[in-house]
Amino acid sequence: MAGAWRSRLSHIGAVMDHMVGIGDNKDLAVTPFFKFVEVENVPKSERAGRAVMERIEVVEVRIAGNRHVSPVFPTDAMWKRDGNRIITYAERWPDAYRQFKDGLPQEASGTPLEMLLPFGVTPSEVSLLRTLRVYSIEALQQLEGQALKSLGMAQNKLKAAAASFIADRSDKTNILAEMADLKAEIARLKGEKAQVLPENDSTEEEIVEAIDAFEGISDTDIADEIEKITGARPHHKTGRIKLISMLQLAKAA
Structure with a gap:
């Protein structure tokens, strides 16, 4: 039962990656958050005649610009295959997983949004971006379509500020x-x-x-x-x- 559950979640993960356009080249558009959750072990519950709960490690996948889609997967579930090797969600984000295991604050990858303040972005707009699960300048620059529209009237200003910052840094x-x-x-x-x-x-x-x-x-x-x-x-x-x-x-x- 548990194996089937994990297999189904892995399949859902592959479908979600395809739906939101997230692959290896767009990992900054997603932010993993590792945590513990309590789940019921159904076979043990049936044998015991009561609910038997187990504590497992999972990762909540937060997608930039989308507050409605946030899939959760066991850390040891398969993210994808590389030949005969299975790559788990923990291996997909090794640095964040290591922070979680060490009890450290989990930090998003990329350049902090505060670096946009000199480019005309206000603290309230930085707060808006975080609310929409956009945690870095690179993630903001990658926003497109409906995810970008979720920024409302500030979308053009914020996207332009991100582009200006990255161009300035490149120069x-x-x-x-x-x-x-x-x-x-x-x-x-x-x-x-x-x-x-x-x-x-x-x-x-x-x-x-x-x-x-x-x-x-x-x-x-x-x-x-x-x-x-x-x-x-x-x-x-x-x-x-x-x-x-x-x-x-x-x-x-």
């Missing part, structure tokens, strides 16, 4: 990654080896300040200054951010 990450590459380019321009250049420990704030410091100075003037220091002129298609970074590194060398 800053690209700048920091580009800085490392520029050290080698400056070394080539000066005819030196890259390893003699100082390490670049600039923070994102320092990079933004450096860019602001060149406001009103043309790209041509920046390129002229680089040429004076290094003896070689940057390519004419070099972007402004890269030019500023090259000049900063050339001065530091």
Whole structure:
């Protein structure tokens, strides 16, 4: 009886994944919550002539933007097969399950919603998102269709704020990654080896300040200054951010 019950729940889980469009690439759209529940062991109850309850581990699957669908599965029930190997719901979310087993607070994956406050999102809107089981910026960005409509009149504003945050983070990450590459380019321009250049420990704030410091100075003037220091002129298609970074590194060398 218990085995049939677990098998049925596993089948329901596969159907639910298909219905809500949740797969490995969209796990941030769901948040697992592991807990204990009391369930009746029917065979034991029939033998004992009374209800025999057992405490088992389950996971409640909370779907972003949907307050009405929240399936619950035993942690050792099958989520899916990988060849001959059965992957359980506990294995699907190992970090959250480990937090549960260790008695720690269970935290959602992704970037906290509070990071959207500088992008015009209000604390009450953050509270609204949590009420609708949207616990991260990435989950908000993934909302589509009816789930997005559940945000009401704020849906466009909130979705745009999430997109702006992720784009801003991507831009800053690209700048920091580009800085490392520029050290080698400056070394080539000066005819030196890259390893003699100082390490670049600039923070994102320092990079933004450096860019602001060149406001009103043309790209041509920046390129002229680089040429004076290094003896070689940057390519004419070099972007402004890269030019500023090259000049900063050339001065530091």
